[in-house]
Amino acid sequence: MNGKWVSHDVRDAVVDYVNHWKQRAELPAKRILAWIGLYESTFYKWCRSYGKTYDHNGAIPRDHWLEDWERDAIVRFHFKHPLEGYRRLTYMMLDADIVAVSPATVYRVLSKADLLGRKTSKTKTKGMGFNQPAAPHRHWHVDVSHLNICGTFYYMTSVIDGYSRAVVHWEIREQMKELDIETILQRAKEMHPGVKPQIITDNGPQFISNDFKQFIRISGMTHVRTSPYYPQSNGKIERYHRTIKSECIRPKTPLSLGDAQRTVSDFVRTYNHERLHSAIGYVTPADMLAGRAASIHAARDQKLADARTRRGNARRAAREGQSATYTGDARPEDKALLRSNLSAAPGA
Incomplete structure (x- = not known):
């Protein structure tokens, strides 16, 4: 039984069985669990969820996850600039106010769309002792x-x-x-x-x-x-x-x-x-030469933070709007299904 999925009816029946014989035979639950081959951690987890049905078990989207239109925009921008790497694409989209995402997110989106080529590189240590200039025209x-x-x-x-x-x-x-x-x-x-x-x-x-x-x-x-x-x-x-x-x-x-x-x-x-x-x-290079790099990086960071906040507010507002459809006797599985449909809805 350990490590296997069981329905909530079987789970509650096992908890009732152990509690019954623990009182009837005045034996510790540990010994009864050893006889039936159930881990103590599993048993006490079932005790905490006694009387509850299994809720939504899938991946619940986080508030900061990308929206569908953002993924589409990343892919479209890649096709417009097919020779650029994913990092350069990221900052080009940030500067053009197309999509505010991180390089890792662009990599995941393009990788899932099978739009990234493989590159192999070796780490080289020769010449690492060179001191880079700290100002222009050095x-x-x-x-x-x-x-x-x-x-x-x-x-x-x-x-x-x-x-x-x-x-x-x-x-x-x-x-x-x-x-x-x-x-x-x-x-x-x-x-x-x-x-x-x-x-x-x-x-x-x-x-x-x-x-x-x-x-x-x-x-x-x-x-x-x-x-x-x-x-x-x-x-x-x-x-x-x-x-x-x-x-x-x-x-x-x-x-x-x-x-x-x-x-x-x-x-x-x-x-x-x-x-x-x-x-x-x-x-x-012109921005770097003129000393505008720090302000550009700060503006990009602010755009990323604003985008995460916007996605979170949109999803929270959508959930609050759907919460009014819950009734007092709504089943947990109905709520889980509603949350799943909400997360899969366009623009969610």
Whole structure:
């Protein structure tokens, strides 16, 4: 009998039987329960529920659970932005006031709809000793990348702020010598007067020349070169160049240098002012650079709290409206059925 489901009639009969023989034979209930093979905990639980029928035993929705229209909105938004991860989707929906949910909730909804792909990753510890900048324009990451435009190779140099991940400046040229790098850095400094960042580069020939060292010293900046044959040590700019090639250059397929410059310019504008960056808390680099990240995070937290409160108030109001239909002699199973129907009703 232990561990098996029994009806409330059998349960009450067992309680009556044990109580009867406990008084009749003056034996402790423990001994009688051992004879019939029933746990004491089960018996006393049946005593507490004596005379009661089994109530609703299913999963009762909590007040903060999602409503059906919210699940549909999450799925629709995923189809509008199929290339975005679930975390970026979460904060995009928060900022656009579509649905106020947490990343874990979006993950569960998309996973249940079989809309998530599997990703495998390994934990890497190399390079974890690098101290991240605490303010904008402390670190500028610089690198040169090759672009294939209609069979002709060009050079693109980008300058990334290490704190905000904002693209400070970029240029595409037919050649990229040491003088070209100096010109690009000087134009970047003119856009942000008074800053003296630390320039982080690899060991390319443009960055190890004596003329470049003199330029860094005269301009008031400092220069650090990464470990040889280890591009991950300058991973911020490497990742950006990988992103701009996979999301801009290759899909758009520019046909000329001017076309490539216009395409990259549009992408950089979107990257800095619209695209949410995962490494800085899913805000745009422009917001991070301007110091608006804390207020954006606070506004998102408030939206999540308001959404939970709204769902709770709606469900409580619905329950209070349905409670008037209960009569004094209503059976518990009828109440359980009414609660089940209420939780399954649209908009509940």
